[in-house]
Amino acid sequence: MPAKRKIYKEDIINASLNIIREKGMDGLNARKLAKKLGCSTQPIFYIYSSMDDIKKDVLKEVAKVFDNAMMDSNYDRPVYKDIGRNYIKFAQNEPEIFRLLFNSDYREGAIDFIKLTGSSKPIFETISKQTGLSKKEAEKFHLKMWLYVNGIANLVLNNTCNFTNDEIDELLREQYISMVLLEVDRGNIKKEVLENVKNKKIKKKIKM
Template identity: 35%
Template sequence: MPPKPIVSKQDIIKTAIQLVRENGMSSINARSIANALNCSTKPLFRIYKNMEELKNDIIVELNAYYNLFMDSRITEKNRLLSQGVAYIEFARNEKMIFNTLFMNMTMAGSSLQDVIHAEWNRESIENVKAITGLPMDKAEMLFINIWLYSHGIATQIVSNGINMSLETVTKLLTNAFKQFSIDISENNK
């Protein structure tokens, strides 16, 4: 019977997530994880075939963490506005994780149509349609405008270290939502 591993898969993932949180995904390698776990690299490769498999598990866990964060903050009153604020809040609170999930070519090859038709965005687009009375194509346009605006603020916070309070973020997005709604509605006439 093989020896029972002292290090578990959960230990590896938890440690790797902490390394990503502190130093980004580029800090993830067998040696850095083994050093953080105070072990050799052998236990890692008893559990994982290779680093690619481990990195895939890390991304799955980071996405689950992000989804829980977002789900706890999105409200039905205005899903798009609360989604944008939560997205920026996540960027501010978890800069390296945000960078790993949203700034390292994870959406390479995606189009705006891919974003609009992604399952996880449809509920917000339907909510926009309901609260604004815009037709679906205009609700989708409003979604894209706010999504891009939110991502711009988030990336400024992450990459340039701009410090913005949640109150300021909320005001900016609320004003953008109102103005984009007006502009899109007027273009509907």
């Protein structure tokens, strides 16, 4: 008789994440999880006491997936425009996770991202390094940029509009420059920052 496959916590989280990617959080239940793992529900609830506990852990994993995707960059250091592009790309590539984070009752991830708190602190650091804005002003800047980017992401998510990568890059670039120019006029950002953005003085990564 073949030995029963041993199930680990990591297996449960990965399987749960894959179900969410396919069916959303509402599609995650014990029966579907057991089927995905190829086992009965017994080993699942030997490790976890309830589905609620599983969902809490898988939400943490969802946040990690999102955070890693946001900080991906084509340059030698994170560029704020990359975050906007990554956000839209995430809506395209991970529609159910995006809906869970930004279009559902689960709001912790969205608030964390918008407020630049918790795991979204690297985004604040990116804004601060590029613009010199204070935490308070960077949060305002990011919120206004997010409102614009989130609009594009949802148009793409719902297949309302089909933008090419070049069109998305141009939309983000124009909006970012407009916002930086406004902050320069207000005295919150130095003129040199605007010139650097216009001249693209950021080195791209060397592909190996």
